[in-house]
Amino acid sequence: MTKNIEISPxxxxxxxxxxxxxxxxxxxxxxxxxxxxxxxxxxxxxxxxMDLHSEFRMNGQNEDMFFLSNGHISxxxxxxxxxxxxxxxxxxxxxxxxxxxxxxxxxPYEHLPGVRxxxxxxxxxxxxxxxxxxxxxxxxEKNKVFVLMGDGEQQEGQIWEAASFAAHHKLxxxxxxxxxxxxxxxxxxxxxMNNRDLAEKWKSFGWEVEIITDxxxxxxxxxxxxxxxxxxxxxxxxLLHTVMGKGVDYMENSHKWHGNAPNQAQFExxxxxxxxxxxxx
Amino acid sequence: MxxxxxLLIRGQKDTRSGFGDAMAEMVDNEKxxxxxxxxxxxxxxxxxxxxxxNRFFQAGIAEQNxxxxxxxxxxxxxxxxxxxxxNFATARVYDQIRQSIAYSKTNVKICASHAGITLGExxxxxxxxxDIGLMQMLPHFIVIxxxxxxxxxxxxxxxxxxxxxxxxxxxxxxxxxxxxxxAPFEIGKALKLNDGKDITIVATGHLVWEAVQAIEILEKExxxxxxxxxxxxxxxxxxxxxxxxxxTGKILVCEEHQRLGGxxxxxxxxxxxxxxxxxxxxxxxxxxxxxxxxxxxxxxYGLSSENIVKTIQSWLAL
Ligand SMILES: Cc1ncc(C[n+]2csc(CCOP(=O)(O)OP(=O)(O)O)c2C)c(N)n1
Ligand SMILES: [Mg+2]
Numbered sequence: 001m002t003k004n005i006e007i008s009p010x011x012x013x014x015x016x017x018x019x020x021x022x023x024x025x026x027x028x029x030x031x032x033x034x035x036x037x038x039x040x041x042x043x044x045x046x047x048x049x050m051d052l053h054s055e056f057r058m059n060g061q062n063e064d065m066f067f068l069s070n071g072h073i074s075x076x077x078x079x080x081x082x083x084x085x086x087x088x089x090x091x092x093x094x095x096x097x098x099x100x101x102x103x104x105x106x107x108p109y110e111h112l113p114g115v116r117x118x119x120x121x122x123x124x125x126x127x128x129x130x131x132x133x134x135x136x137x138x139x140x141e142k143n144k145v146f147v148l149m150g151d152g153e154q155q156e157g158q159i160w161e162a163a164s165f166a167a168h169h170k171l172x173x174x175x176x177x178x179x180x181x182x183x184x185x186x187x188x189x190x191x192x193m194n195n196r197d198l199a200e201k202w203k204s205f206g207w208e209v210e211i212i213t214d215x216x217x218x219x220x221x222x223x224x225x226x227x228x229x230x231x232x233x234x235x236x237x238x239l240l241h242t243v244m245g246k247g248v249d250y251m252e253n254s255h256k257w258h259g260n261a262p263n264q265a266q267f268e269x270x271x272x273x274x275x276x277x278x279x280x281x
Numbered sequence: 282m283x284x285x286x287x288l289l290i291r292g293q294k295d296t297r298s299g300f301g302d303a304m305a306e307m308v309d310n311e312k313x314x315x316x317x318x319x320x321x322x323x324x325x326x327x328x329x330x331x332x333x334x335n336r337f338f339q340a341g342i343a344e345q346n347x348x349x350x351x352x353x354x355x356x357x358x359x360x361x362x363x364x365x366x367x368n369f370a371t372a373r374v375y376d377q378i379r380q381s382i383a384y385s386k387t388n389v390k391i392c393a394s395h396a397g398i399t400l401g402e403x404x405x406x407x408x409x410x411x412d413i414g415l416m417q418m419l420p421h422f423i424v425i426x427x428x429x430x431x432x433x434x435x436x437x438x439x440x441x442x443x444x445x446x447x448x449x450x451x452x453x454x455x456x457x458x459x460x461x462x463x464a465p466f467e468i469g470k471a472l473k474l475n476d477g478k479d480i481t482i483v484a485t486g487h488l489v490w491e492a493v494q495a496i497e498i499l500e501k502e503x504x505x506x507x508x509x510x511x512x513x514x515x516x517x518x519x520x521x522x523x524x525x526x527x528x529t530g531k532i533l534v535c536e537e538h539q540r541l542g543g544x545x546x547x548x549x550x551x552x553x554x555x556x557x558x559x560x561x562x563x564x565x566x567x568x569x570x571x572x573x574x575x576x577x578x579x580x581x582y583g584l585s586s587e588n589i590v591k592t593i594q595s596w597l598a599l
Contacts, residue, residue: 059357108385116356117385121376127346128381131353131361134338138314139357158377161343165350169338
C-alpha cells in the first residue's frame with residue numbers, strides 16, 4: 001500500500017470536503033456536488049482498498065489502477081491525490097488557474113501524478129479501464145483496475161459497448177463503479193433520461209452487480225469494496241448510492257450544485273459545517 | 282533519389298496487404314497487440330490473428346470502445362494497433378481519439394483501410410476523404426499515407442518503433458508495387474521519385490502511381506517534373522518541398538482527399554508563409570463520391586494521370 005499516512009480516513013475525508021469547496025470557491029467554477037458525494041469512495045480506494053506503489057507510475061504495473069471517467073469531479077480526485085502525497089497539497093490552490101497541472105478536467109498532458117488518461121468528455125473511461133485490465137491479464141498480473149463513472153454518464157452509448165466488451169473478454173480484474181446520486185445537470189436522472197433499472201441492465205450485459213446502499217458511510221463502502229475485490233471472478237459493477245453535495249446542507253441533493261461555485265457567504269457556511277483538525281492548503 | 286524510368290513494377294497488390302503482411306511478420310514482438318471491429322479479413326489481419334490469438338482482440342462493431350481499449354492497453358507499454366475502415370477509425374470516433382489518444386499522448390497506432398474514393402462500389406458512406414484533415418489537426422499525431430503495398434509494409438514496421446500516436450491510412454485497390462526494395466522509409470522524410478525542372482509534383486497515397494504515369498507522358502513532350510512522394514503528411518517534409526519549388530517555381534499537389542484540410546491545404550499554408558509559390562491541386566473538390574469501380578471513379582473525379590497531364594499541359598502552356 002501507498003500510504004504511511006497516520007491520519008484516520010474519516011478525518012481525511014472531512015478535510016477533502018473542505019479542499020473541494022475551497023478549490024471550487026477560489027476558481028469560481030468547478031463541480032462540487034459529485035465531488036462531495038464521492039469523497040468516501042475515493043478516500044477508501046486510495047487508503048484502504050487499492051494496492052499501490054508509494055510513487056506514481058504511469059504504467060501501473062504490479063499495482064491496482066484507478067480511472068476517473070466522470071472527469072468533472074476532478075476536485076475530489078485532486079484533493080485525495082495530494083493528501084496521500086502524490087504531489088504537494090499547496091498545488092491544490094492552482095486548480096483551474098493558468099499554467100496549472102490541475103486542469104478543470106484531469107489530464108496526463110501536464111504530467112500530474114495519478115492521472116493516466118484524460119477524461120471530461122463523458123463515456124470513455126470504462127473502455128480505457130478495460131484496455132488496462134486486458135493488459136494486466138496479458139502480463140499475468142493479479143492486480144485490479146477500478147473506474148468510476150456517473151449515473152447520468154450511463155446515458156452514453158460507448159459505456160454499453162465497453163460493458164459488452166468486458167463481459168465478452170471475461171475481464172475478471174475490472175471493477176466499474178457508478179456514482180448513483182440520481183442527479184445530472186438538467187435535473188433528476190429519471191426525468192432527464194431514465195436509466196431504468198441499472199442493476200438489471202448491467203446484469204443482462206454479463207456483469208455481476210453489487211449495490212452499496214450508502215456509499216457515504218466510510219466503513220460500509222470500505223468493507224464492501226474490499227470484499228468485492230477479494231472474491232471477484234467476473235467483471236463487477238458496483239452501484240454506489242451517494243448524496244450529491246454530501247456534507248454541505250444547501251448543496252445536498254440539488255442539481256444546482258452539480259457544477260456551481262459557492263459565493264463568499266456560502267463558502268463560509270460550508271467551512272463552518274465541515275470542521276477539521278487538519279490544515280487547509 | 283530515383284528516376285521514374287528506373288522504377289520496376291514488382292507485382293500487383295493492395296496497400297492493405299502491405300499492412301497485414303508486416304503485422305504478421307512482427308508477430309514475435311510481444312508488445313504488439315491488434316484490435317479490429319468485425320473487419321479482420323478486410324484489414325488482412327487473419328495471419329496475425331492466427332499466429333498470436335492471445336494478442337488479437339475482437340472489438341465487435343463498437344469502434345468508440347475499441348479506441349478507448351487501445352488507449353488503456355498502451356499504458357503498460359504494449360503497442361496497440363487499432364484497425365477498421367478509415368471512416369469508422371476517424372470520423373466515427375473523433376472525440377475518443379482526441380481525448381484518450383491525442384491529448385493523453387497514448388501510444389496507439391490507428392491503422393485504417395478502405396480510405397478514399399478507391400474503396401469503390403460501397404459508395405460515399407464509406408469513402409472518407411476528410412480523414413487526413415481530421416487526423417493532422419490533432420496535436421501529437423503522426424499521419425502517414427503510403428502509396429503502394431511495399432511502402433505500406435515499410436510504414437507499418439516503422440510506426441511500431443515509435444512512441445507517438447499515429448494514423449496510418451491505406452486502401453483497397455490493387456495497384457502496381459513500384460517502390461524499390463532498397464528505398465528508405467523514414468517517417469517525416471519525402472521520397473524523391475523523379476528529378477525534373479519544370480514543375481514540382483507532390484503526391485501522396487494512391488495518386489503517386491497516377492503521377493508516375495503522368496510524368497512518363499509529359500516527359501515524352503519534353504516537360505520534366507520533380508516528383509516528391511509525401512508519405513508522411515505530418516510532420517511534413519517542408520525542406521524537400523522547398524528545395525524543389527525553389528528550382529521549379531510551380532507545384533501541383535495530388536491527393537485522394539478533400540482539397541480542404543488535406544495535403545493541398547497544408548502545403549498551400551506553409552508555402553504562403555515562407556515561399557509563396559503558384560499551386561494547383563488534384564483532389565476532391567468539396568464533393569462526395571459515389572458507387573463505381575475505383576478506375577471509373579478516379580477518372581470521373583479527376584484523380585487520374587490523365588487529369589494530371591491535362592492540368593500541367595495547360596498550366597505550362599500559359
Ligand atoms: C460527452 C459529454 N457530453 C456532455 C458533457 C457535459 N456534462 C458534464 S457533467 C454532465 C452530467 C453528468 O451527470 P452525472 O454523470 O450524473 O454526474 P453528476 O452530475 O452526478 O456529477 C454533463 C452533461 C460532457 N462532459 N461530456
Ligand atoms: Mg449523477
